[in-house]
Amino acid sequence: MVDTPLLEMKDVKIAFESTTGTVEAVRGVNMSIYPGQSVAIVGESGSGKSTTAMSILGLLPGTGKVTGGQILFEGEDITHYSDKQFEDIRGSKIGLVPQDPMSNLNPVWRIGTQIEESLKANNVVPGSERAERVNELLAEAGLPDAARRAKQFPHEFSGGMRQRALIAMGLAARPKLLIADEPTSALDVTVQKTILDHLGHLTQELGNAVLFITHDLGLAAERAEQLIVMHRGRIVESGPSQEILRDPQHPYTQRLVKAAPSLASSRIQAAQKAGLESAELKTGAAIHEVDSKPVISVRNLTKIFDIRGQKGEKKNLKAVDDVSFDLRRGTTLALVGESGSGKSTVANMVLQLLEPTSGTITYEGRDTSQMSKKELFALRRKMQVVFQNPYGSLDPMYSIYKCIEEPLVLHKVGNRKSREDRVAELLDMVSMPRSAMRRFPNELSGGQRQRIAIARALALGPEVLVLDEAVSALDVLVQNQIINLLADLQGELDLSYLFITHDLAVVRQTADDIVVMQTGKIVEQGTSDEVFNNPKQDYTAKLIESVPGLHLEIGTGLE
Incomplete structure (x- = not known):
């Protein structure tokens, strides 16, 4: 050195x-x-x-x-x-790879142009060679088909691809x-x-x-x-x-x-190898009695999107391909896969935000596609969602009180006084001080905002929460608090969770059942222990292998 x-x-x-x-x-x-x-x-x-x-x-x-x-x-x-x-x-x-690829890329410039800018600014490559260098950098950052990708705009990239583009920029000038x-x-x-x-x-x-x-x-x-x-x-x-x-x-x-979830999962894995019961180490998962009757049943769900400007074979994109699973009452089902595997599309269909091309979704035995508008509105009360980004899912112009009260007003629940009491009760539930009511989302940290988003989702007393990457943007300690909070709420209110995530470390801690998706299809499903201890598909094994820190030796003096 x-x-x-x-x-x-x-x-x-x-x-x-x-x-x-x-x-x-x-x-x-x-x-x-x-x-x-x-x-x-x-x-x-x-x-x-x-x-x-x-x-x-x-x-x-x-x-x-x-x-x-x-x-x-x-x-x-x-x-x-x-x-x-x-x-x-x-x-x-000194190069920088910033955190949020969405706000760090110019939405109206092509990716290639933006990387070229960084080469130009640092004067590292003569003008004539820049285009070629841009393609090299993108390929180096792990983006296949670099020449075509360079011509695309940030919105045409997935989160992972945008992040790679930023890495290409950060390392452009070596x-x-x-x-x-x-x-x-x-x-x-x-x-x-x-x-x-x-x-x-x-x-x-x-x-x-x-x-x-x-x-x-x-x-x-x-x-x-x-x-x-x-x-x-x-x-x-x-x-x-x-x-x-x-x-x-x-x-x-x-x-x-x-x-740290990765380290907690590594403890669960180690305990399993040592023959201990993993449920004891789990955060609330699998400890309560489980009703085996499914609350939501998805059968042969398929979603095909028309791609603009494409003809023939390429015109149709099968985002979800013949997917079937059951969410058992009072349990957590994790829908796992990489970006673009179709997991959020499935969630959006379950939430009635997208219409399936074919297949059925039944809620407590009733086919949701056969429900009237009024029945669907009532179903909204039973199924709520917490999105990934607490920055985007709360209205910045609304006070916290108004954010949480909004669903109650929409569904005409109670009068002003009772709504105020309900908001206070919900803030207690998610361990937020009541004084937060008067504040606005931009005055809160990410973890606090996510608690508000959970409080809002619980306002109508739902039975099912769809958690779309609900903890992925948070710090480990905050993440850990939110996971514990969700586990406590599940036990208390007998909630069923459909957890959409790419973070297997969190899944290991929380899920009872796992469904693994790849390019629109289900490649594997089973209980959490089955999938982690004995993955049948290479793809699942690769996902598990990729969990950071899962194989690290950690101190035991922390129990």
Whole structure:
């Protein structure tokens, strides 16, 4: 290893000016990253991990300023660089793969043009060779058929493909340090594994260092040699990943290790091998008595979409192909698969938001396609949904009170007074303070917003909740709280959950039954234990293999 660090942060302090005064976001961070090394900063939202990373790029939002300490890059102090100086090193020496591919790509520019921009900005490839280089970068980032993909727009890409395009951009100028801010938080496990393997491979090849920002401890420990754990703006623990996992010292790190779904699933797997009953380790799943009568039965469900501008064979896309399963009352059925496997399309048909091309969906024995408008409206009360993105599913103009009250008003439930009581009761249910009623969605964290979304879904006293990637955008600790909350609510209210997810670690903790989908078809289904312990299909085995941290050795002193 080289003796001099590529990046060194010495006692860095970062503060934001707000109307109420100065807010210290980062309090005295020290770290070193050497050439070719991979380091991960782990912590929940608000711990200061992204702020620390953004200070290296001179991209602190709003009133953020480095108020103390030094940031040295290649031995040079860049702490108080001007915008122009930062522009010179941004991209060419320090690359960034930002978190949310949707808001970081320009929706009206073709993908190829956007990657070409980053080559142009950093002046790395002569003009005539740029188009070819763009295709190489896209292929390198794992996008097949790169030349065609370069001509497409961001909305034509799945989440995983957009993220790859961002990685292609981040590495376009071959920077010495790549900062990957939650680079895979919204992706399928297999895509995540591909992208991280690819990142690992590329960074080894190019010899650049990587700084991961993540809340997934399993992922951090598997991908980075060094772990830095941040909590409330401070580093509470740092050292080699494996050591921290085996023997976390700080109470906060212990909580993180305990809460990470990938590590919890690895405990369940280990316990199973040791012959223990996995139900004891599960978060509420399979502990209550289960009524074997299905609440929802799906039979031979097929959905064909017409693709605009295509002729003949290609005109029809079979998004869902002859799918059948039962959701047993009071249980959790996980519908698992990669992006584009058809799982959300199935959910939308179950929710009556899309009409099936063929096949039937019955709710408590009644075919939903035969129901009148009035009956379907009544069915909406029994089936509610929690979406993936709590930012998009709550109306920013509505107060929290109004967001939760809206379904009650729509379904003409109660009078004003009783609705107010119901909203207060729902906030209690999801462990939110009643004072939150007067606040607006943008004043809440992601985890809090998701609790509000769950409270809203429970407002009408439903029997079935469809959870569409409901925890994938959250921190592990928050994710863990929401999973526990959902498990408690399930036991309390006898709810049945249809859980749409790509995160098998979460599935291992929560699901009673699993249905695995691939390109519109069901390739495997069974109980959670059957599918995990004895996957019959290679595809399922690959999905399970891809769970980050599932095979890590972890300390046992956490029970």
